[in-house]
Amino acid sequence: MMNPQLLHVYRNTPFGRETLLESSYFCKSVGVDMVIYVPVSTKFLMYFENDVVQVDLDRSYLVSPETAEERARAICRSQGVEPMFFTPKDYTASTLPDIPTEFDYMCCPRSIADVSSKIGLGYIGPRVRRIVNHATFPVYIPNPVFKAWKKVAVLFGGSANAVQAVRLGVRLRDATGFPLQVFTHLGRTRRSTYERIIQENHLGEAFENWTVFEKGRFRDNLFEVPHDALVIVGAYGHGLIKQLAFGSKMEVIQRVLPNSFMIVGPRCRV
Amino acid sequence: MSVKQKVLQFGRVFRQLTWRMDQRLLLIIIAGVVGGLSGLSAVILNEMLSRVYHALKPLHAHWGSLVLPALGAGLSCLFLGYIMREGAGHGVPEVIYSVLKRGGLLRLRSSFSRLISSTLTIASGGSAGPEAPVVISGASIGSNIAKKFGLNDRQRIVIVGSGAAGAISSIFNAPVAGMIFAVEVILGDWTPISLIPIAIASVMGAEVSRLLEGNQIPFTHHAFHAGLLDITACVGLGLVAGLASVLFTRLLHGIGAKSRKMVRFDTLRAALGGTCVGLLGLFLPVVLGEGYEVVRSVIENRFEAGLLLATGATLAKILATSLTIGSGGSGGIFAPCLVIGSLGGLAYERALIFLWPGVAWAEGGLFALLGMAGVMSGTLQAPLTGIFLIVEVTGSYEVMLPLILVSAVSATLCHYMEPVSFYHKELASQGQLLRPRTDAGLLADLSVLELLEKDCVVVSEDMRLRDMISIIQQTSRNYFPVENARGDFVGLVHLDDLRPYIFNPVFYDAVVVGELVQSDIPHVSPFDDLREVLDLMDQTRSWSLPVVHRNKYLGMVSKGSILDQYRKELVVQSY
Amino acid sequence: MYLTIDQVSKWLNLPVNTLQRWVRQGKIPVYKSDNGYVFLERELKDWADSRGIFLTPKQEARDKADRLRDxxxxxxxxxxxxxxxxxxxxxxxxxxxxxxxxxxxxxxxxxxxxxxxxxxxxxxxxxxxxxxxxxxxxxxxxxxxxxxxxxxxxxxxxxxxxxxxxxxxxxxxxxxxxxxxxxxxxxxxxxxxxxxxxxxxxxxxxxxxxxxxxxxxxxxxxxxxxxxxxxxxxxx
Structure with a gap:
């Protein structure tokens, strides 16, 4: 059967090289085919089931297109991955290509839209959020600088998306052979509540290595997450107001942790 | 509460709320709201246009008319490209594309971006119409409201059509024309389930415009009388209108393509186009702006022009509009069509008088009206929209007969010379004009992955014939895909290729599958268009083809399964 | 009775991705619930009947075939x-x-x-x-x-x-x-x-x-x- 596919939007700059290295490493470890889109214009559309998201790239994505494919191929091959290149077939308008959304993973820099100087910790661009919210695939948010990961860590908060995140964790564990570790910050919820959720979803075997923080601040506890782990989180799918008022756990997580992330959105099919 | 209970309770509540009938009712209510809102956006654009136009009027008198169109077009291009980050194009094809291919999904930003950009273009003197911007705004408002209600593609398309209908019906105060435009140009699908919400939206759009701007008719009532001779002359007018439409369509495209090659920088291109329009406007001010005033004066026989001037004005308007829109200005071709039609009709009447001065021809206004319908029918290839718009905006049913005649002749001529209209040309050239219920539309829905047949038994290249025999017994298929040791696809073995050997045990250990394989078999990728797949099948006269991805065999796709699914798709088209 | 998308896919003998597309396009009556799509058996039957689509509830045909093999x-x-x-x-x-x-x-x-x-x-x-x-x-x-x-x-x-x-x-x-x-x-x-x-x-x-x-x-x-x-x- 067909391998799963990861979509990577290539940027022909040193930053882009690092993210592509991350993606290639992911593809190699998980056994995923790499599909690279070398942008033909600064914007593209992604049509999801019930929304259309326009992704605006900055000009750096269009830098020296003549070397882009060559370089991207070389970077992938250095990780032992043979990439496919995607050429848009459909255009909504002549400068607005449509990128299909039937991929199994998509790699987004923390902010796909803004100039590289903005890419740092603690910021996930609004476009990436919208992609996460609508996508049927998990979104891979790589490190700014390539670092090989050797573990899979799931931050499990009990929500439906978190359950999906655990499922994805199991899948990646099985595909890579790396150890899986689950972390839960209890907060005000009781441990038994989590255990019930685990039981209802038949996830027992994923929790063999389960670290539960009973006290302490959430952000402090995150220190325990291994530095060489790919971190999987469920996007909590809060409404806008709730997010403004309380902020989301995801926000804290990705501000504190420098690891690469896999974010599982509410419509993600794992 | 268990999951099952939840589902059960949910189902009960949901069924009570949205019974099948209520789904339709819901659709009608949403359509009404959308029609009203898009009507409102039309009123807003109208208001902005007239305000900005009047504010700029003093400037027009002096050096302004030369520089302003360039400035306006450049600004509008900057605004669209850098602030709104919209793609190029004037909008209506985008709406049609979205309806045909993307279930009517449109971006939120489209609901207002073009209102502003077209104000900049048109109020500064660019020759373009405000209808296309309003249509895309209305459609986008509809699409985004439909998103909020979580409607499915089919319902969303109806709501998008409702938005377009509301917009047209509001801007012309012509509800029937709005409805027909939405169905004829945007949706291309006449089903009662879509007609009713669209009609409601049309009414709401017109009602909003009447409430806010008064029940004014863009072009005043005027009783015309058309004699037998006039009606005969209409055939000629139809031909003239048709030719003008063809010229217009070709020039629009020609200038668009040429200018993109000559000037790469969008804003500069638009500004240059604007300058040319400004130059034209210096000599013939009638070409500037959306031109409703010109149409009005022509219909009321206030436009003083001889044969040459009228003809020149017609051609100049065609050129000016092509320059404005082709170079990247923002606006539609709806209003320019009306202006071109009215001027062309006038020129035709002048020509008639010149040729047969003794005959008592009907007045110029009538020919102008008929010319408008003719050019609309020809350029948009939407004769019904043309006819009803003219009838409605002029309120005169007396001219129905010549109107139909002119529209029919013009549309036929255009269809002969330019098979697809301006709106659809781009889509058609990309093979994306996938009207519902057509072969292309049905095939575009299906994907190779959905049709994959996986019941063929894969054999390995170095398998002996003896092992093949037992496999033949097991399967009902005549094809055996062959893989090499690495699991890569090598080719197919057909039962016919084996037949000479399978009945002779001598070959059982002597023959290896690899020796019999047809390796030059064409194969398709899982992401290929089904039309390409069918073409390939016809070319190679094969009944089924292997689907191969990255050298790996995935399955077969056959005409049989395509037909089966094709029929199912056809059957479920109506819901 | 309520059916899941997997069940319906078996009843209609269609791949799940085709069915998902039909749902998205609004070609088949469906309800959305917290955990995916739910089909109503009665409604589905009416829908199939009026279109001459062949439904094989409870997999009669396939069961028969399976029995054969056994x-x-x-x-x-x-x-x-x-x-x-x-x-x-x-x-x-x-x-x-x-x-x-x-x-x-x-x-x-x-x-x-x-x-x-x-x-x-x-x-x-x-x-x-x-x-x-x-x-x-x-x-x-x-x-x-x-x-x-x-x-x-x-x-x-x-x-x-x-x-x-x-x-x-x-x-x-x-x-x-x-x-x-x-x-x-x-x-x-x-x-x-x-x-x-x-x-x-x-x-x-x-x-x-x-x-x-x-x-x-x-x-x-x-x-x-x-x-x-x-x-x-x-x-x-």
Whole structure:
């Protein structure tokens, strides 16, 4: 059967090289085919089931297109991955290509839209959020600088998306052979509540290595997450107001942790 | 509460709320709201246009008319490209594309971006119409409201059509024309389930415009009388209108393509186009702006022009509009069509008088009206929209007969010379004009992955014939895909290729599958268009083809399964 | 009743991705719930009826096919039973005796069955050689059995059955099947079984039912549904 596919939007700059290295490493470890889109214009559309998201790239994505494919191929091959290149077939308008959304993973820099100087910790661009919210695939948010990961860590908060995140964790564990570790910050919820959720979803075997923080601040506890782990989180799918008022756990997580992330959105099919 | 209970309770509540009938009712209510809102956006654009136009009027008198169109077009291009980050194009094809291919999904930003950009273009003197911007705004408002209600593609398309209908019906105060435009140009699908919400939206759009701007008719009532001779002359007018439409369509495209090659920088291109329009406007001010005033004066026989001037004005308007829109200005071709039609009709009447001065021809206004319908029918290839718009905006049913005649002749001529209209040309050239219920539309829905047949038994290249025999017994298929040791696809073995050997045990250990394989078999990728797949099948006269991805065999796709699914798709088209 | 997308995909015999597209496009009545899509059985049936779409609720067709595959030789032979020392003159004589003695379904008209068997033998002998014959009616009986049966009958004396190799017959397998498909499946299995040298040796000893069934079962375990020995072929 067909391998799963990861979509990577290539940027022909040193930053882009690092993210592509991350993606290639992911593809190699998980056994995923790499599909690279070398942008033909600064914007593209992604049509999801019930929304259309326009992704605006900055000009750096269009830098020296003549070397882009060559370089991207070389970077992938250095990780032992043979990439496919995607050429848009459909255009909504002549400068607005449509990128299909039937991929199994998509790699987004923390902010796909803004100039590289903005890419740092603690910021996930609004476009990436919208992609996460609508996508049927998990979104891979790589490190700014390539670092090989050797573990899979799931931050499990009990929500439906978190359950999906655990499922994805199991899948990646099985595909890579790396150890899986689950972390839960209890907060005000009781441990038994989590255990019930685990039981209802038949996830027992994923929790063999389960670290539960009973006290302490959430952000402090995150220190325990291994530095060489790919971190999987469920996007909590809060409404806008709730997010403004309380902020989301995801926000804290990705501000504190420098690891690469896999974010599982509410419509993600794992 | 268990999951099952939840589902059960949910189902009960949901069924009570949205019974099948209520789904339709819901659709009608949403359509009404959308029609009203898009009507409102039309009123807003109208208001902005007239305000900005009047504010700029003093400037027009002096050096302004030369520089302003360039400035306006450049600004509008900057605004669209850098602030709104919209793609190029004037909008209506985008709406049609979205309806045909993307279930009517449109971006939120489209609901207002073009209102502003077209104000900049048109109020500064660019020759373009405000209808296309309003249509895309209305459609986008509809699409985004439909998103909020979580409607499915089919319902969303109806709501998008409702938005377009509301917009047209509001801007012309012509509800029937709005409805027909939405169905004829945007949706291309006449089903009662879509007609009713669209009609409601049309009414709401017109009602909003009447409430806010008064029940004014863009072009005043005027009783015309058309004699037998006039009606005969209409055939000629139809031909003239048709030719003008063809010229217009070709020039629009020609200038668009040429200018993109000559000037790469969008804003500069638009500004240059604007300058040319400004130059034209210096000599013939009638070409500037959306031109409703010109149409009005022509219909009321206030436009003083001889044969040459009228003809020149017609051609100049065609050129000016092509320059404005082709170079990247923002606006539609709806209003320019009306202006071109009215001027062309006038020129035709002048020509008639010149040729047969003794005959008592009907007045110029009538020919102008008929010319408008003719050019609309020809350029948009939407004769019904043309006819009803003219009838409605002029309120005169007396001219129905010549109107139909002119529209029919013009549309036929255009269809002969330019098979697809301006709106659809781009889509058609990309093979994306996938009207519902057509072969292309049905095939575009299906994907190779959905049709994959996986019941063929894969054999390995170095398998002996003896092992093949037992496999033949097991399967009902005549094809055996062959893989090499690495699991890569090598080719197919057909039962016919084996037949000479399978009945002779001598070959059982002597023959290896690899020796019999047809390796030059064409194969398709899982992401290929089904039309390409069918073409390939016809070319190679094969009944089924292997689907191969990255050298790996995935399955077969056959005409049989395509037909089966094709029929199912056809059957479920109506819901 | 509520159905999930997976169930509906089986009912309609469509891939799930096609169904998901239909849902998105609004081509099939569906409700959205917290955990995916829910279909209402009654509504789905109306929808399918009005469009002439073939629904196979509860997978009737497939179940049937699955049942077909599961017909085991051992079960059929157990049902048909074993009879020893059958006496009779010539083909018709022994067949008559077998039909009378076999533990058959009560609904079966033994006279009709006998006539059918003779008709079949007149067409061509069912003796397959090496002293074995597999008499069976040409078409399934009108009020035949629901389950197939194979009656093993050891003859008292050798009978010239007109077999291809001319060897007189010592054992008959009377086969009754509900459908030609089942018949062919079982025939395939049986003929495979009869190729087995040790089994043939056992037959010659005219074993009691228990021993016979044990031997059949032992061989059948290694057989795939169509009667071939599994493990020898490469199936991708």
């Amino acid at each position: 017909f085991r030789l051992t079960d059929a032979m157990k049902k048909g039973g074993t009879i020893h020392e059958v006496k009779g003159e010539g083909v018709s004589g022994v067949l008559k005796a077998v039909v009378q003695a076999a533990p058959l379904d009560r609904r079966i008209d033994r006279d009709v069955l006998f006539r059918r068997l003779i008709e079949r033998e007149e067409l061509s002998s069912t003796g397959i050689g090496e002293g074995i014959a597999i008499p069976h009616p040409r078409f399934p009986l009108a009020d035949g059995p629901e389950e197939p049966s194979i009656t093993t009958a050891f003859l008292d004396s050798l009978v010239d059955y007109g077999s291809i190799d001319g060897v007189p017959v010592f054992v008959l397998f009377l086969m009754l099947s509900p459908s030609p498909k089942v018949h062919l499946t079982l025939l395939g299995k049986l003929s495979h079984l009869l190729k087995d040298a040790s089994f043939k040796r056992l037959l010659k000893q005219r074993p009691v039912e228990q021993d016979l069934l044990a031997a059949v079962e032992a061989t059948e375990i290694n057989m795939d549904p169509a009667g071939r020995v599994s493990g020898s072929s490469h199936v991708g």
